[in-house]
Amino acid sequence: MATTTNPPDLGPSAQRLSDVVGGVDDSRLDDPTPCDGRTVSQLLGHLHGLTLAFRASADKELGPLTDTNPDQQGWPDAPPQWREEIPAQSERLAAAWQQPDAWTGMTRAGGFDAPAEVMGLVALNEITLHAWDLARATGQEFAPDEATVEALAGHVEGFDKGGTPGMFGPAVDVPGANEFERVLARAGRDPGWRAPEST
Structure with missing residues (x-):
């Protein structure tokens, strides 16, 4: 931290x-x-x-x-x-x-x-x-840059895996994720989320 x-x-x-x-x-x-x-x-x-x-x-x-x-x-x-x-x-x-x-x-x-x-x-x-x-x-x-990912990895480690109401959803399990993807997942995001196709 x-x-x-x-x-x-x-x-x-x-x-x-x-x-x-x-x-x-x-x-x-x-x-x-x-x-x-x-x-x-x-x-x-x-x-x-x-x-x-x-x-x-x-x-x-x-x-x-x-x-x-x-x-x-x-x-x-x-x-x-x-x-x-x-x-x-x-x-x-x-x-x-x-x-x-x-x-x-x-x-x-x-x-x-x-x-x-x-x-x-x-x-x-x-x-x-x-x-x-x-x-x-x-x-x-x-x-993101490497230094930011490193700082955030330490920060999100303290998040409750069950999520924080009003802030973050429950942690997502992402096998084989890289470090930033693990940060996203711990903050309740699906690193595989994609934008819908434009119409």
Whole structure:
């Protein structure tokens, strides 16, 4: 697990998320995603909110952005400027978590408090796995960098295999999976999930 002296860099995952967002065709917005019951538009809306929230969490800017539980509020559809705003917010999020002070003390996101070094890993997990969700839902390739996979492997090891209501489904058994596929599976995702054929 990361510590305040050697935190992971969220920059590569933020850039990959931005790249995937840039590759989303408007015709896909109503398509399903690996997030059960959520459309591509709702996933983009969720990403829009969480990139704001986890930037605020890094800066200890506690308030409306960090106090809202997205699962209690529901996942809104993507706002009109999602294609420009999510990449810009992702860049600011990564820059905020590159500051040493971001990883110290306590902070908040999604309405719950946690040590900042844990919250930083939650932020990395969210932007990486949801970037994979979005890529799969829209027929794009997605491959995280090795350092990110290593950080997430340690993070998800602590997840309950039975799942965490409102956050992750039960762990999926995937024989022969590579390390990132094992991360996905432990977070309740089927690494073999594929986008439906476009019509």
